[in-house]
Amino acid sequence: MGGRDATMVLLDENGVRCDGRKIDETRRIMIRAGGLKNADGSAYIEFGDNKILVGVFGPRDVHPKHMSNTDTGILRVRYHMEPFSVGERKNPAPSRREIEISKVIKEALEPAVMLEKFPRTAVDVFIEVLQADGGTRCAALTAASVALADAGIPMRDMVAAVASGKVADTIILDVNNEEDQAGQADMPIGYMPSLNKITLLQLDGVLTPDEYKKCVDVGVKGCKIVYELQKKALKDKYFGNGGD
Ligand code: CDP
Helix, strand or coil: CCCCCCCCCCECCCCCECCCCCCCCCCCEEEEECCCCCCCEEEEEEECCEEEEEEEEEEEECCCHHHCCCCCCEEEEEEEECHHHCCCCCCCCCCHHHHHHHHHHHHHHCCCECHHHCCCEEEEEEEEEEECCCCHHHHHHHHHHHHHHHCCCCECCCCEEEEEEEECCEEEECCCHHHHHHCCEEEEEEEECCCCEEEEECCEECCCHHHHHHHHHHHHHHHHHHHHHHHHHHHHHHHCCCCC
């Protein structure tokens, strides 16, 4: 954040963004349920130039055993970026950022998963970012929800996610990498449409109270678009021609 590239035109006089989108338009989103033979559930997402694969395993025994809970199941999430997923090679060792994003996604998924239905066990969610272009936590959270549903894990709802933000003093939907770097604010949102519940809300940047409200509204509307694509991915696998 903070205008690192002051020369970039993020929004032109016709309201067109640096990648040709309108202010309330998402990038192209493609979600596929299934695909990994050895996982209990899986999903692949392309969210603009983000490409992310998610594998879900469980419910299964917890090792080490002392981490298990007799009253409820536990959710474990690992968000991992491939060294080749970004322009400048990423060190393969887990970074502070990956640890933070793993925690944020876990906490965003927990209200959706009926953990109480499988005490003493764990559900593991492995997220592999193959290509990153801004908004990977939202794309990963979206795909993880589909992968959990694909694994047959009992859920209250799926979490759909997208970031809203602010560039050139304008609130926009679905912040890409350039807009994240050179824009004024980035607000990743995770939302369960059937329950009307937000499970992830972060903000990087400064907004007025009115802008804050608008960002939440725009983000929630975007999540509803994403949610339809999540459901379509599952329908295509289980009732259509898609899937494995
Ligand atoms: O990906 P997300 O927007 O959820 O998280 P971020 O920490 O705001 O990162 C924004 C973007 O910066 C990522 O999506 C990547 O495209 C890029 N990035 C990078 O180029 N190199 C890294 N080591 C980490 C992130």
